[in-house]
Amino acid sequence: DAxxxxxxxxxxxxGRAANLPCNxxxxxxxxxxxxxxxxxxxxxQYIIHGLKNNETNEMASLIITExxxxxxxxxxxxxxxxxxxxxxxxxxxxxxxxLAFGKGNQVVVIP
Amino acid sequence: xxxxxxxxxxxVLKTGQSMTxxxxxxMNHEYMSWYRQDPGMGLRLIHYSVGAGITDQxxxxxxxxxxxSTTEDFPLRLLSAAPSQTSVYFCASSxxxxxxxxxxxxxxxxxxx
Numbered sequence: 134d135a136x137x138x139x140x141x142x143x144x145x146x147x148g149r150a151a152n153l154p155c156n157x158x159x160x161x162x163x164x165x166x167x168x169x170x171x172x173x174x175x176x177x178q179y180i181i182h183g184l185k186n187n188e189t190n191e192m193a194s195l196i197i198t199e200x201x202x203x204x205x206x207x208x209x210x211x212x213x214x215x216x217x218x219x220x221x222x223x224x225x226x227x228x229x230x231x232l233a234f235g236k237g238n239q240v241v242v243i244p
Numbered sequence: 245x246x247x248x249x250x251x252x253x254x255x256v257l258k259t260g261q262s263m264t265x266x267x268x269x270x271m272n273h274e275y276m277s278w279y280r281q282d283p284g285m286g287l288r289l290i291h292y293s294v295g296a297g298i299t300d301q302x303x304x305x306x307x308x309x310x311x312x313s314t315t316e317d318f319p320l321r322l323l324s325a326a327p328s329q330t331s332v333y334f335c336a337s338s339x340x341x342x343x344x345x346x347x348x349x350x351x352x353x354x355x356x357x
Contacts, residue, residue, distance in 0.1 A: 167344050176248075176334045176348030177287065224344045231302060232336075232344055234279075234287040 137221045142239040151208040155221030158202040164225045168206045170217040211242045245270050248349035256355045257325040265320040265352050267335030274340040276318040280331040325356045
């Protein structure tokens, strides 16, 4: 499975868009990019996933570069409740049913 | 729907004691799993199940047993608790066709003295 690289932490301003980067330069053609977040003391929460097209749902947008070697999760209007650790995970369709969580990106939304 | 529920929320054990962490889901999900989370370590998969009667090991299975007699329940048993098992335990479930879109429970915080 492809390895992902995220910054260990970042700050963003409340009310502004938060752009969370993820590098997955070894991703293969049948692997999807998944994003989860974990608010302090809670269980992880699925946010969104994509293969190669940009995706949007009520929580966020996912932008995947054309070469698929990196992606950006966009929180359109960050709120204090978006402060969390965000995980970028790459999994294949025929993977082994396991989600591998790395250390993620600690995002702090600042008032 | 209650989603994924876990009991107890907190537990303190003495070394050598055994106990069962309960996990239940009411979404008729085929896939269920157990993770542990230690400070600075991220989440690590302990055991998982793709359906009733089927279980498999994750990356850190030693010291834990699981069984899946029903679709709804997936208990995690600690056979003889050790201080190294002090952790936060999360249960998760998903549809078989969307196994990586997992719903997580609120967690059980376990301390082994």
